[in-house]
Amino acid sequence: MLPYKIVKIDASNWKRPSWDEYFLKLAMLASERATCPRMHCGCVLVKDKYVLATGYNGSLPGTPHCYEDGCMVVNDHCVRTNHAEINAICQASQHGISLSGGTAYVTNMPCTNCAKALVAAGIKRVVVFSDYHDTLAELFFHDAGVILDRLPMPETKINYDLETFSSARRFDDDDTNS
Ligand SMILES: [Zn+2]
Numbered sequence: 655m656l657p658y659k660i661v662k663i664d665a666s667n668w669k670r671p672s673w674d675e676y677f678l679k680l681a682m683l684a685s686e687r688a689t690c691p692r693m694h695c696g697c698v699l700v701k702d703k704y705v706l707a708t709g710y711n712g713s714l715p716g717t718p719h720c721y722e723d724g725c726m727v728v729n730d731h732c733v734r735t736n737h738a739e740i741n742a743i744c745q746a747s748q749h750g751i752s753l754s755g756g757t758a759y760v761t762n763m764p765c766t767n768c769a770k771a772l773v774a775a776g777i778k779r780v781v782v783f784s785d786y787h788d789t790l791a792e793l794f795f796h797d798a799g800v801i802l803d804r805l806p807m808p809e810t811k812i813n814y815d816l817e818t819f820s821s822a823r824r825f826d827d828d829d830t831n832s
């Protein structure tokens with residue numbers, strides 16, 4: 655007799671995300687922190703399935719947000735924020751983390767400047783699910799040998815089913831302390 659029994663629970667309607675879907679979803683989550691209403695972008699830098707840094711388009715630390723003080727527009731572009739990719743690279747630099755050989759998951763195709771920064775930081779693969787205007791990213795990635803993958807946009811729902819997980823319960827459940 656085994657000291658345990660195998661219990662199989664029907665999870666046929668459960669679809670576990672692939673690694674690429676998972677990190678793209680994290681990039682979408684990061685984009686929720688963006689501070690410019692003209693564009694919400696998120697970036698997750700990954701190596702060996704390990705998150706090295708995250709970023710979203712936002713103002714410099716301690717300076718006003720577009721949402722509060724308005725956008726600073728030059729030639730029809732808001733220049734108040736750093737883009738998500740730059741902020742992720744800067745976060746890694748603040749913590750002394752090498753990005754060499756890593757993958758960048760971005761909600762949209764990087765702009766030309768961010769593409770060049772990703773290449774220079776040693777990123778070897780870029781994964782996106784939407785496009786960006788007037789960018790030469792593809793050209794720079796191609797010339798640098800960076801793999802560019804366009805994947806479908808992941809679903810925007812976070813699947814966490816507190817009601818059906820047999821080991822979880824709400825804090826306010828009546829029987830929590832009984
Ligand atoms: Zn703005």
Ligand SMILES: [Zn+2]
Pocket residue numbers: 737738739764765766767768769
């Ligand atoms: Zn950019």
